[in-house]
Amino acid sequence: xxxxxxxxxxxxxxxxxxxxxxxxxxxxxxxxxxxxxxxxxxxxxxxxxxxxxxxxxxxxxxxxxxxxxxxxxxxxxxxxxxxxxxxxxxxxxxxxxxxxxxxxxxxxxxxxxxxxxxxxxxxxxxxxxxxxxxxxxxxxxxxxxxxxxxxxxxxxxxxxxxxxxxxxxxxxxxxxxxxxxxxxxxxxxxxxxxxxxxxxxxxxxxxxxxxxxxxxxxxxxxxxxxxxxxxxxxxxxxxxxxxxxxxxxxxxxxxxxxxxxxxxxxxxxxxxxxxxxxxxxxxxxxxxxxxxxxxxxxxxxxxxxxxxxxxxxxxxxxxxxxxxxxxxxxxxxxxxxx
Numbered sequence: 001x002x003x004x005x006x007x008x009x010x011x012x013x014x015x016x017x018x019x020x021x022x023x024x025x026x027x028x029x030x031x032x033x034x035x036x037x038x039x040x041x042x043x044x045x046x047x048x049x050x051x052x053x054x055x056x057x058x059x060x061x062x063x064x065x066x067x068x069x070x071x072x073x074x075x076x077x078x079x080x081x082x083x084x085x086x087x088x089x090x091x092x093x094x095x096x097x098x099x100x101x102x103x104x105x106x107x108x109x110x111x112x113x114x115x116x117x118x119x120x121x122x123x124x125x126x127x128x129x130x131x132x133x134x135x136x137x138x139x140x141x142x143x144x145x146x147x148x149x150x151x152x153x154x155x156x157x158x159x160x161x162x163x164x165x166x167x168x169x170x171x172x173x174x175x176x177x178x179x180x181x182x183x184x185x186x187x188x189x190x191x192x193x194x195x196x197x198x199x200x201x202x203x204x205x206x207x208x209x210x211x212x213x214x215x216x217x218x219x220x221x222x223x224x225x226x227x228x229x230x231x232x233x234x235x236x237x238x239x240x241x242x243x244x245x246x247x248x249x250x251x252x253x254x255x256x257x258x259x260x261x262x263x264x265x266x267x268x269x270x271x272x273x274x275x276x277x278x279x280x281x282x283x284x285x286x287x288x289x290x291x292x293x294x295x296x297x298x299x300x301x302x303x304x305x306x307x308x309x310x311x312x313x314x315x316x317x318x319x320x321x322x323x324x325x326x327x328x329x330x331x332x333x334x335x336x337x338x
Contacts, residue, residue: 086103121194
């Protein structure tokens, strides 16, 4: 599994303190630390691993179902700092989400999101290239985004088209269906929100073009001050994918493609807290899921594209990743997509 990297805004920690206080609990006693400063120029961040640990402490203390949803649902524009005020100035939710996508790292710098528009609306998607933050972190982030969209558009009951989580399904799905107002799926290849075209067109409550332009400049300045993203893992996976197509995805072959020695590549992997086999497996799994989505490709062809000597070796690897055989996974995806 990929080693988890990334940071979240310290405002999420403040949000958790506020939630615990609202539940009548001493947040400092539960979490073992005080709330961070209310305003630190928008750049006070905490490692996502620390944020996950704080959520786990709160979950253990409260024992409530779907704690991540409950915390995320309390989000307000002020919690997003500069980005919150910037989105409030936009004319529509679509424009606001564009700003969230552009400046996402100011509040949530874990797995980068992608945005795809189609006739029905928009798909927001997050993978696991930088690791899996876990159920509580993911659900808090997705709930916060939906709650925020409802807040700034004054559409308190607006429901997404669909929501999918990369994590395993919890025992009780009722809180998820009640909060999102749509079908919620789990064990998905990626975490996804699909919003309707009507939601995207919803006007915001207080658009201000002049103020938006000024805050855009400030947001770009803050974004430039963040530490640069180390794209080593992305480049390595792109290199592995290309090497698989050529039939040699060994460490030595990938090192040559990256213009370094095998020893140097191994040191980079050690420093990133991962290994070459893990990177190879992660890349193969991502490619496998993409190719299995194409019904024109036979399972034997997918195995060959991934560099396996035979289909049986591919099946064993895929079962290790997903607990399903490739054919079962393909049928499950086909059935879930209608």
